[in-house]
Amino acid sequence: MGFLNKFFGKTTDKETIQMSNVKLAIIYYSTSGTNYQLAQWAAEAGKQAGAEVKIFKVQELAPQSVIEGNPAWKAHVEATKDIPVATPDDIVWADAIIFSTPTRFGNVASQIKQFLDTTGGIWFQGKTVNKVVSAMTSAQNAHGGQEQTILQLYTTMYHWGAIVVAPGYTDPSLFAAGGNPYGTSVAVDQNNQIVGDKQAYQAAVAHQTKRVITVAEWVKKGIQ
Numbered sequence: 001m002g003f004l005n006k007f008f009g010k011t012t013d014k015e016t017i018q019m020s021n022v023k024l025a026i027i028y029y030s031t032s033g034t035n036y037q038l039a040q041w042a043a044e045a046g047k048q049a050g051a052e053v054k055i056f057k058v059q060e061l062a063p064q065s066v067i068e069g070n071p072a073w074k075a076h077v078e079a080t081k082d083i084p085v086a087t088p089d090d091i092v093w094a095d096a097i098i099f100s101t102p103t104r105f106g107n108v109a110s111q112i113k114q115f116l117d118t119t120g121g122i123w124f125q126g127k128t129v130n131k132v133v134s135a136m137t138s139a140q141n142a143h144g145g146q147e148q149t150i151l152q153l154y155t156t157m158y159h160w161g162a163i164v165v166a167p168g169y170t171d172p173s174l175f176a177a178g179g180n181p182y183g184t185s186v187a188v189d190q191n192n193q194i195v196g197d198k199q200a201y202q203a204a205v206a207h208q209t210k211r212v213i214t215v216a217e218w219v220k221k222g223i224q
Contacts, residue, residue, distance in 0.1 A: 022216045024051040024209075025094035027086045028101065029058045029111040032072040032192040034138040035100040036080060038184065038205055042098050042136070045206035049213045051096075056086035058115040072192055086115055088122045096132040096216035097162075098209060099153055103137050106145030107152045116156050128160035130223065132216040134167070134208055135183045142178075142195075146185035154182070165215045167208040177204035184208050 024046045028039040039055050046053040057080060067073050091097065101112045122128055135150045154164050167174055168181045177184060177200045184204045187195045194201060
């Protein structure tokens with residue numbers, strides 16, 4: 001077991017206990033709840049790892065009339081009305097950020113892009129430098145552009161001067177969840193339900209989150 005932990009970069013219980021004082025912001029956009037579910041899994045894992053965790057949604061841009069015409073979308077908006085909307089100040093606050101976004105033609109949702117476009121001010125002040133970041137995504141089929149979506153988001157992170165922490169193949173859970181080395185990704189069916197073993201995806205999200213926190217801890221200690 002110790003060999004596997006070393007080979008896959010998996011943290012031990014002792015190492016997990018030592019992960020503390022990392023401020024983790026989980027920033028998502030979701031229409032029907034899939035990426036909110038991923039964000040919740042990440043938040044749970046982050047808290048278990050000892051991080052201070054906050055979940056934020058990005059500002060909705062769709063007209064209310066469009067939302068009203070989609071029962072699942074309307075229900076999700078109502079269910080998450082108390083989740084705070086992300087601002088650039090939340091990026092400044094965080095040591096680490098995990099983004100979760102639906103795939104939109106191989107790119108991030110426009111709501112996520114609009115939020116990223118508001119971070120120019122903190123970028124100019126150097127306040128995005130050395131933030132530890134990672135990303136997750138969903139699409140309606142297994143080859144719907146998930147990998148490309150995450151890579152597109154990471155392009156912005158390189159401009160930020162952030163430290164991108166992808167899961168790679170650092171844990172067996174990644175293979176069970178489809179093997180996306182850039183970040184956890186899921187497919188959903190016509191009823192907006194995750195296709196496949198939800199426990200496998202949750203385990204992959206947990207590993208990705210703990211990996212992000214581990215690296216953020218290293219970076220924070222190094223800077224201090």
